Amino acid sequence: MSYVFTRRFFVTAFILLLSACTSVPKMPGDAYSKAARDYLYGLQLWHFEGRLAISSPKDAxxxxxxxxHSGNSENLNLSGPLGQGAVAVELADGVVKIDRGGGNVQSSDQPERFISQQVGLFVPLESLRFWVVGLPDSAQDFQETTDGFVQAGWLVEYKTMQKSAGQVMPQKMIVSKDRLKLKLIIDQWDLQGFK
Structure with a gap:
């Protein structure tokens, strides 16, 4: 009798342990009330620091x-270890500028096409501005999914969320389309005093 009880106890404990390991993280649909979404759409200034990885069949x-982010302006600085290979991307009023340092600055009034030509990968820079704060691009239709949404053929998944200045913000997200995957881990958000 005690063998059966012990076995059932361990099987039950093991199943509970497994189910705890596979719990679903809180996603934007669950985390954002209408008021929170309105606040985030209206946010004029924000800043984050994190890590970005992009992979495709040809490159990673x-x-x-x-x-x-400030109003209609985006400033994205990318760098390798110890600041090596730093690249600054600025998007303002429909014009993108890429500064690779040493006076090597190029610009275009076709941001996504230009970025695609420069890095060999198509990245939806204008929509990404919304996606990184956990929102669909307000100018396009979207379909909700369990972990986020699909917009313009891109699957946007929020894997973990974090609190910053009382707001629920993305911490780990994956954006993918076809065989291109962009993974972003946000270490620190700065929303304090911005509206």
Whole structure:
């Protein structure tokens, strides 16, 4: 009798342990009330520091990421270990500028096409501005999924969330389309005093 009880106890404990390991993280649909979404859409200034990895069948790379959003302007600084290979990307009023240092600055009024030509990968830079704060691009239709949404053929998944200045913000997210995958881990958000 005690053998059966002990066996059942361990099987039950093992099943509970496994189910705890596979719990579903809280996603934007669960975390954001309408008021929170309205607040985030209206956010004029924000900043984060984190790490970015992009992979495709032809290439893969990773970088430290420092992104500052101010009104209609995006400033994204990417760098390797110890700041090596630093690249600054600025998007403002529909014009993108890429600064590779040493006076090597290029610009275009076709941001996504230009980025694609420069890095060999298509990255939806204008929509990414919304996606990194956990929102769909307000100018396009989207379909909700369990972990996020699909927009313009891109699957946007929020794997973990974090609190910053009382707001629930993405911590780990994956954006993918076809065989291109962009993974972003945000170490620190700065929303204090910005609205």
């Amino acid at each position: 790379w990773s970088a430290n990421a420092d992104w500052r």
